[in-house]
Amino acid sequence: xxxxxxxxxxxxxxxxxxxxxxxxxxxxxxxxxxxxxxxxxxxxxxxxxxxxxxxxxxxxxxxxxxxxxxxxxxxxxxxxxxxxxxxxxxxxxxxxxxxxxxxxxxxxxxxxxxxxxxxxxxxxxxxxxxxxxxxxxxxxxxxxxxxxxxxxxxxxxxxxxxxxxxxxxxxxxxxxxxxxxxxxxxxxxxxxxxxxxxxxxxxxxxxxxxxxxxxxxxxxxxxx
Amino acid sequence: xxxxxxxxxxxxxxxxxxxxxxxxxxxxxxxxxxxxxxxxxxxxxxxxxxxxxxxxxxxxxxxxxxxxxxxxxxxxxxxxxxxxxxxxxxxxxxxxxxxxxxxxxxxxxxxxxxxxxxxxxxxxxxxxxxxxxxxxxxxxxxxxxxxxxxxxxxxxxxxxxxxxxxxxxxxxxxxxxxxxxxxxxxxxxxxxxxxxxxxxxxxxxxxxxxxxxxxxxxxxxxxx
DNA sequence: CGCAGTGTTGATACCCCTCAATAGACGTGG
DNA sequence: CCACGTCTATTGAGGGGTATCAACACTGCG
Numbered sequence: 143x144x145x146x147x148x149x150x151x152x153x154x155x156x157x158x159x160x161x162x163x164x165x166x167x168x169x170x171x172x173x174x175x176x177x178x179x180x181x182x183x184x185x186x187x188x189x190x191x192x193x194x195x196x197x198x199x200x201x202x203x204x205x206x207x208x209x210x211x212x213x214x215x216x217x218x219x220x221x222x223x224x225x226x227x228x229x230x231x232x233x234x235x236x237x238x239x240x241x242x243x244x245x246x247x248x249x250x251x252x253x254x255x256x257x258x259x260x261x262x263x264x265x266x267x268x269x270x271x272x273x274x275x276x277x278x279x280x281x282x283x284x285x286x287x288x289x290x291x292x293x294x295x296x297x298x299x300x301x302x303x304x305x306x307x308x309x310x311x312x313x314x315x316x317x318x319x320x321x322x323x324x325x326x327x328x329x330x331x332x333x334x335x336x337x338x339x340x341x342x343x344x345x346x347x348x349x350x351x352x353x354x355x356x357x358x359x360x361x362x363x364x365x366x
Numbered sequence: 367x368x369x370x371x372x373x374x375x376x377x378x379x380x381x382x383x384x385x386x387x388x389x390x391x392x393x394x395x396x397x398x399x400x401x402x403x404x405x406x407x408x409x410x411x412x413x414x415x416x417x418x419x420x421x422x423x424x425x426x427x428x429x430x431x432x433x434x435x436x437x438x439x440x441x442x443x444x445x446x447x448x449x450x451x452x453x454x455x456x457x458x459x460x461x462x463x464x465x466x467x468x469x470x471x472x473x474x475x476x477x478x479x480x481x482x483x484x485x486x487x488x489x490x491x492x493x494x495x496x497x498x499x500x501x502x503x504x505x506x507x508x509x510x511x512x513x514x515x516x517x518x519x520x521x522x523x524x525x526x527x528x529x530x531x532x533x534x535x536x537x538x539x540x541x542x543x544x545x546x547x548x549x550x551x552x553x554x555x556x557x558x559x560x561x562x563x564x565x566x567x568x569x570x571x572x573x574x575x576x577x578x579x580x581x582x583x584x585x586x587x588x589x590x
Numbered sequence: 591c592g593c594a595g596t597g598t599t600g601a602t603a604c605c606c607c608t609c610a611a612t613a614g615a616c617g618t619g620g
Numbered sequence: 621c622c623a624c625g626t627c628t629a630t631t632g633a634g635g636g637g638t639a640t641c642a643a644c645a646c647t648g649c650g
Binding site: 200202203204206207208210221222223224228229247248249254258261262264265266267268269270271272273274275276278279280319321322362363 | 424426427428430431432434445446447448452453471472473478482485486488489490491492493494495496497498499500502503504543545546586587
């Protein structure tokens with residue numbers, strides 16, 4: 143999931159869950175902090191997140207890290223290049239995953255609907271990553287964090303009477319490495335949004351959006 | 367083409383040219399500055415660049431632009447999401463393109479080899495974009511430009527006795543919008559590399575790499 | 591020759607990073 | 621239940637890298 147350009151109509155749409163008839167493989171269950179695969183591993187399975195959240199990361203030789211994406215329910219992860227994983231994948235919460243054979247993407251294996259769904263997921267991934275380019279290359283810290291919160295609130299937020307609440311299972315440094323910022327800047331930007339009464343911070347990992355419209359404005363750079 | 371992480375072994379490899387038996391559609395020829403498609407257009411064709419260079423861009427409402435990729439010979443462009451293009455595509459030079467029906471990616475249409483090749487191209491695209499995330503999110507201006515020049519030199523550079531020469535058909539502002547910088551910073555960084563005698567600038571669009579090793583060092587942040 | 595577009599260079603501002611200290615959250619063990 | 625240590629998050633001070641604004645040079649073309 144690339145948390146980038148807020149869109150009230152949710153262009154991407156939740157891909158829905160693929161319960162192909164030919165899918166007889168049992169769901170995988172993982173506890174927080176477990177690794178599903180590492181960069182360089184051979185790809186045998188794709189996974190659709192059923193519940194929970196995972197984090198895809200890539201490292202530079204000198205230790206700099208980039209969080210490539212967060213995987214939320216409905217997202218399909220594990221697409222290979224040249225047969226190999228090019229990211230690490232770690233769970234952030236209790237997570238359930240539905241595995242699919244890579245062959246289902248590559249040749250369908252007798253389930254054209256599943257094949258088509260996996261291919262569409264890969265293509266949507268490309269488009270979503272393009273949004274994220276814009277985020278990383280062209281947006282300010284405030285725009286980045288506002289976009290991040292907008293999209294997450296829209297997709298996984300819970301209604302709370304007048305407001306909307308969203309749980310952030312990832313650390314500040316995960317958010318920073320996703321948005322191309324430092325933890326300090328992320329923290330300061332949270333504080334700034336809180337002081338502007340746009341959000342409230344119930345606890346570190348629970349955000350209440352008090353002014354969704356203002357947050358959306360900030361995310362597209364209307365003002366700052 | 368995502369010009370990102372220099373790799374002497376060229377992990378991605380040139381995808382090679384797909385001259386599927388079932389491909390009877392004539393090559394498309396375009397002059398510089400022509401548009402192949404726009405964001406929002408319906409996707410009917412994928413294209414493999416045969417010769418020339420194209421530029422894929424995406425715009426923000428306020429005019430900020432992100433160059434998503436440059437398409438060099440061998441690259442396949444035009445992957446849709448939800449049936450639509452999500453970038454504009456403009457030629458930078460005289461360009462020849464081999465069109466492929468989208469259906470060849472979606473269901474093979476009787477040519478499994480072509481189907482597989484197009485799918486692998488899409489998957490490699492995902493991996494290459496992940497490299498570009500690292501570039502946009504975590505690299506300095508010098509590292510960005512050095513990486514850019516390293517990869518381009520490796521892939522489309524010409525031997526010139528002891529040195530290597532590369533032609534840059536794109537403008538400084540195209541490079542800036544690709545790397546998440548301003549034209550001024552790109553220009554200054556070029557000057558800095560020239561003054562360090564790492565590159566020579568024959569003319570604006572022709573670079574001679576005098577110290578490839580030094581350029582590679584800069585690209586991975588060994589020193590600065 | 592003159593003009594427009596592109597690229598370079600300079601001066602300055604400011605956003606974000608870096609380094610550092612403090613505060614808060616969480617788990618463990620007494 | 622509290623004391624303690626560790627890890628994460630917040631806040632502060634200061635500096636650096638890149639953007640911004642502006643002027644000038646270069647190139648191509650009518």
